Amino acid sequence: MxxxxxxxxxxxxxxxxxxxxxxxxxxxxxxxxxxxxxxxxxxxxxxxxxxxxxxxxxxxxxxxxxxxxxxxxxxxxxxxxxxxSLSPQSLANWELHIEGKINLLRATFNGIGQIFFVTEAIPGLLLFIAVIWASREMGSTTGRRIAMDLLQGWWRDV
Incomplete structure (x- = not known):
């Protein structure tokens, strides 16, 4: 059960x-x-x-x-x-454009929301609050992972 x-x-x-x-x-x-x-x-x-x-x-x-x-x-x-949206694409001429400024709010909470197929920052923030509410330990672990992901993204841009 x-x-x-x-x-x-x-x-x-x-x-x-x-x-x-x-x-x-x-x-x-x-x-x-x-x-x-x-x-x-x-x-x-x-x-x-x-x-x-x-x-x-x-x-x-x-x-x-x-x-x-x-x-x-x-x-x-x-x-x-x-x-x-799932049709095969030709990757021969594909280019990745990663220039621009990083939106800190979106970068912080977008990853949490994507787990639940939500692509906006505010629902991601609400999910993060729900994780903290359910378990402070899991909330702190999630917060540390978010910080590590942001540092990794920043480090790649340096």
């Missing part, structure tokens, strides 16, 4: 549903996302059962395996269609 009360069974399912709904298109996208979330829950339970004996954490492995399986199977299955 512990894994259900902590949300461990639903996290991978939510991620699978989000990614499939985001990157699939067509009339079957919602159906594939819902069925995919259910299948991911079964994969999560199976991996927890088999890998739990070895004290091996599965983390987001079920989500990654199933999402890649569905996204790659779309090339062979006509009923699953990829979104145009």
């Amino acid at each position: 512990y894994i259900f009360s902590k949300g461990l069974m639903s996290y991978n399912s939510v991620l699978s549903g989000l990614v499939l709904q985001t990157f699939l298109t067509g009339p079957t996208a919602w159906f594939v996302a819902l069925v995919g979330a259910a299948i991911t829950a079964v994969i999560t339970a199976t991996l927890m059962y088999f890998l739990g004996n070895f004290d091996f954490p599965i983390l987001t492995l079920p989500f990654i395996l199933f999402a890649w399986f569905v996204l790659l199977s779309s090339y062979k299955l006509d009923s699953i269609k990829l979104s145009d």
Whole structure:
């Protein structure tokens, strides 16, 4: 019962549903996302059962395996269609432009928000406050990681 009360069974399912709904298109996208979330829950339970004996954490492995399986199977299955945002791109002429000033607020909290598919700084700040509220230890660890990430980004620009 512990894994259900902590949300461990639903996290991978939510991620699978989000990614499939985001990157699939067509009339079957919602159906594939819902069925995919259910299948991911079964994969999560199976991996927890088999890998739990070895004290091996599965983390987001079920989500990654199933999402890649569905996204790659779309090339062979006509009923699953990829979104145009996932069309292959030519990297031969691609250039990375990283000039400009760093927005400290956005750089600080954008990474936290991206974990939950949120790309703005204010929701990231709210998530950081929620982490601190839930556990001061995890909040301080998250704060240290943010500081290390900012220093790493600054060091690369020097």
